[in-house]
């Protein structure tokens with residue numbers, strides 16, 4: 615079975631929803647590490663002969679168009695992770711629409727390809743921001759990977775479907791993978807979960823999904839393989855989930871690449887790319 619792999623291309627300091635911090639307003643004061651990290655990831659994927667979907671921020675594309683070109687030239691799918699990495703539920707519909715369209719415009723201009731996929735920063739399509747799905751559809755997006763079917767303080771719709779489904783307006787939703795444990799959906803898909811959980815558990819979870827004929831939808835950020843990144847002073851829980859397990863993330867990721875087959879999300883969903 616071919617599983618889906620998504621890489622959210624953002625800087626090490628793109629941390630959503632940290633109030634009072636300078637993160638959202640003064641991104642420019644931090645050193646950029648995204649080129650180095652993403653290039654390393656591209657080489658790893660090449661070594662394992664794996665292509666993926668890269669959900670790229672518009673602001674990264676604006677600053678580093680050559681990086682986006684390189685990702686596309688390596689045969690990966692380019693999709694949108696919004697322009698500014700703002701939480702969907704903290705924006706008005708108009709603000710979100712403008713941000714989304716700006717990201718699609720710049721990514722399609724650089725790659726000369728249609729942008730078909732979207733992942734919201736911090737999975738911020740929740741009950742209160744489901745209006746975003748219509749905005750996505752109207753902007754030509756064909757699939758979304760933002761609705762996490764889990765209980766979490768910042769995101770998630772716990773009772774959302776866990777497999778691939780079509781949303782009423784034609785948009786396809788492919789949620790990050792979870793498995794059912796004691797009647798609850800447990801995330802196994804990526805990010806902090808990928809870094810905290812033992813690899814043997816993740817492997818078993820993907821095997822279980824695949825044995826039920828479900829492709830896994832796994833995600834990773836380029837900063838997760840950069841354990842030397844500077845540490846920001848953020849609240850303890852965020853700090854823990856953001857920085858835990860960075861050192862072992864790359865070797866774990868390589869094991870994943872050698873144990874399972876992956877493809878860009880539009881290919882797993884068999885959506886035409888032209």
Ligand SMILES: [Zn+2]
Nearest residue numbers: 622624735736
């Ligand atoms: Zn993000």
